[in-house]
Amino acid sequence: MALGAAGVAALLLATVFTGVTGDTNSDDVTALSTFYTALNSPSQLTNWVPQNGDPCGQSWLGVTCSGSRVITIKVPGMGLNGTLGYNMNLLTELSELDASNNNLGGSDIPYNLPPNLERLNLEKNNFIGTLPYSISKMATLNYLNLGHNQLSDINVVFNQLTNLTTLDFSYNSFSGTLPESFSNMTSLSTLYLQNNQFTGTIDVLTDLPLTDLNVANNQFSGSIPDKMKSISNLQTSGNSFSNSPAPAATAPPSDTRPSRPSPSGSPSQSNHNSSPSRGRDTGNGGSGGKSSKVTSAAVAGIVISLVVVGALVGFFLIKRKSMRHQQGGDPEKNEHLSPLASGKIKRKSIVTSTSKKIYSAHHPGVACLSCLNNGCCSELRPICSILLSPTGKELKKNVSMNLKPPSKIELHKSFNENDPTNKPVAKKVNLSSIRATAYTVTDLQVATESFSAYNLVGEGSFGRVYRAQLSDQKVLAVKKINFSAIPDHPSDFFIKLVANIAKLNHPNLSELDGYCSEHGQCLLAYEFYKNGSLHDILHLSDGNSRSLSWNSRVKIALGSARALEYLHETCSPSIIHKNFKSSNILLDDELNPHISDCGFADLIPNQELQESDDNSGYRAPEVTMSGQYSQKSDVYSFGVVMLELLTGRKAFDSSQPRSQQSLVRWATLQLHDIDSLDQMVDPALEGLYPAKSLSRFADAIALCVQPEPEFRPPMSEVVQSLVRLVQRSSMGAGLA
Structure with missing residues (x-):
């Protein structure tokens, strides 16, 4: 009996223990696996795995x-690259995400952030572009730190962020006036906006319970409200205010920003009680003090800056003269290379040890541009303010230096282009690292019946596609790559291509199953989708388009948008598709879209795609003019596909009257006219669609196909608009 009781007790203990460290929730596993892949699977994240892991148990x-x-x-200061995962919203119980002091970014912050966060810290990374709208919905958020990035647009409404106590937007590129919704952050005590390009007044902050406010080094104007002058730690220097507050009661603490450890080092632990950036490199701690002292300091700063610049100019003039005597020639006669690019100016540091790793004195303008991209240090600020334009994006044209910065600088390398050690070395891809099956030519010849015409299912910009049935009854789509446009080493190029494609992982991308590189053959094997392409369903004259309901069309648009968002904003470096069109959207049994031809368009010359007649209706105006593709040209092509879904028409149809051959040209003038819009809808829908949903769908199209690329939204915003369309139209949570 006692033994039985002991057994029961042991069983209960095991049950309790399992409840604490048992298998992790499947959604959490999916989100963290995607996050790990988006970080390029870093080895310093011990125990993390890309698939079938157990974050809690392991x-x-x-x-x-x-x-x-x-x-x-919490993974701060670990030297991580890449970005956040595209499905972090699955982490519904996550209360804190700290990925600060890494090298994440190079793209926008993904919009699918964990919805119930209390603390979000992405400080000191490389995120660019627009804040995700999803932050607007984080009602539980009380700490938000996005300082020291390269963010430029605020796409957030702060009405629901009433629990937020600390907000740090410092050291970014935000511009424009402060959002009116700032006034709704009724718990905000700490706000850092320094070193941006904000304009207008700060009146919207008047009634906030602030105890710590830094708006230094912006372009604010007007007056500082009297009510705000009593803020205990107020910093306002570097603006155009007409009045000044009283001197700050306490000086801000010194900058204690830690250096980034190497990936092999131990990660630094985040401090929950630490404050965000506090006016680093802002000069004095506030705008108080007598005006004469401020004026004197400003004059002294200008004089010192001019002396420094003059010394630099003199240094380069003396150096060139010395070179002319030593070499018996004039370095200015080199028409193609500046002294910097040709390696004739030796390295010499002009800054203190804190910035030696970032800057080079080959040319102070180059140092300033590098400063702009890597986080400017205070030693170069006087020089940068003179050499750089007001926007900080280019060198001033009136600076009397004939040195031009090279397009890309690697400061750890010699700048002598004739140095053989500088020649790029082709790295061989480790075949074992490719996560795809290596098929033999015989395997695929048998499966396609020697690539017979009977099994030919299509021909795209990069080769023909054949249906292949393997001996285990598995069906694949095999693409024979046409390398006529690739001049050298097609097999090496192909292996790199396979390695790049195999890294892509998104449910709305066509999944790579395997490859073959034998006997001069370059073959890619993908999962076969028997419903074919969206182009075939919409445009073949057998009535198949009737199977696409309005909900199915919205579902296809949303899934395709998410795939492009993943390529643009999650992949690092980001990927431009270049060849987005309805024939490259494949549909599975449930009409889920899978985008094909991803991962290698950038390696095909632009002109190859530009001259393709099949792409004429999808090309953005700037591509037609210059042949140069971008993320915004992908957005345009996506808008054209949405028009196909809306109207059932082809992107370009020579059988139509001349004024209607270009779908975009024919449709854009009618997108905002309700009566015309109803007449444009695909007759196959037979009027079965919600009017409001149709209108919002048309609004999204109009934004995507704007002729000016800068006015087209990023794909994350397109995804958000389609998600809102689905939610408001009650199409079901499964789509959103």
């Missing part, structure tokens, strides 16, 4: 769980 570094749910992720 003690993934930086991950804390409660039961089976992940509640915190």
Whole structure:
């Protein structure tokens, strides 16, 4: 009997233990696996794996769980590259995400952030572009730190962020006036906006319970409200205010920003009580003091800056004269290379040890541009302010230096282009690292019946596609790559191509199953989707378009948008598709879209795609003019596909009257006219669509196909608009 009781007790203990460290929630596993892949699978994240992991049970570094749910992720200062995953919203129990002091970014912050965060810290990374609208919905958020990035647009409404106590937007590129919704952050005590390009007044902050406010080094104007002058730590220097507050009661603490450790080092632990950036490199701590002292300091600063610049100019003039005597020639006679690019000016540091790793004195303008991209240090600020234009994006044209910065600088290398050690070395791809099956030519010849015409299912910009049935009854789509446009080493190029494609992982991308590189053959094997392409369903004259309901069309648009968003904003470096069109959208049994031809368009010459007649209706105006593709040209092509879904017409149809051959040209003038819009809808829908949903769909199209690329939204915003369309139209949560 006693033995039985002991057994029961042991069983209960095991049950309790399993409840604490058991298998992690499947959604959390999916989100963290995607996050790990988006970070390029870094080895410093010990115990993390890209598939079939158990973050809670296997003690993934930086991950804390409660039961089976992940509640915190803290990976600061670990030298991580890449970006956040595209499906972080699956982490519904996550309360804190700290990925600060890394090298994440190069793209926008993904919009699908964890919805119930209390603390979000992405400080000191490389995120660019627009803030995700999803932050607007984080009602539980109380700490938000996005300082020291390269963000430029605020796409957030702050009405629901009433619990937010600390907000840090410092050291970014934000411009324009402060959002009116700032006034709704009724718990905000700490706000850092320094070193941006904000304009207008700060009146919207008047009634906030602020105790710590830094708006230094912006372009604010007007007056500082009297009510705000009593803020205990107020910093306003570097603006155009007509009045000044009283001197700050306490000086801001010195900058204690830690250096980034190497990936092999131990990660630094984040401090929950630490404050965000506090006016680093802002000069004095506030705008108080007598005006004469401020004026004197400004004059002294200008004089010192001019002396420094003069010394630099003199240095280069003396150096060139010395070179002319030593070499018996004039370095200015080199028409193609500046002294910097040709390697004739030796390295010499002009800054203190804190910035030696970032800047080079080959040319102070180059140092300033590097400063702009890597976080400017205070030693170069006087020089940069003179050499750089007001926007900070280019060198001033009136600076009397004939040195031009090279397009790309690697400061750790010699700048002598004739140095053989500088020649790029082709790295061989490790075949074992490619996550795809290596087929033999015989395998695929048998499966396609020697690539017979009977099994030919299509021909695209990069080769013909054949249906292949393997001996195990598995069906694949095999693409024979046409390398006529590739001049050298097609096999090496192909292996790199396979390695790049195999890294892509998104449910709305066509999945790479395997490849073959034998006997001069370059073959890619993908999952076969028997419903074919969206182009075939919409435009073949057999009535198949009737199977696409309005909900199915919205579903296809949303899934395709998410795929492009992944390529543009999650992949690092980002990927431009270049060849987005309805024939490259493949549909599975449930009409889920899968985008094909991803991952290698950038390696095909632009002109190859530009001259293709099949792409004429999808090309953005700037592509037609210059042949240069971008993320915004992909957005345009996506808008054209949305028009196909709306109207059932082809992107370009020579059988139509001349004024209607170009779908965009025919449709854009009618997108905002309700009566005309109803007449444009694909007759196959037979009027079965919600009017409001149709109108919002048309609004999204109009934004995407604007002729000016700068006015087209990023794909994350397009995804958000389609998600809102689905939610408001009650199409079902499965789509959103």
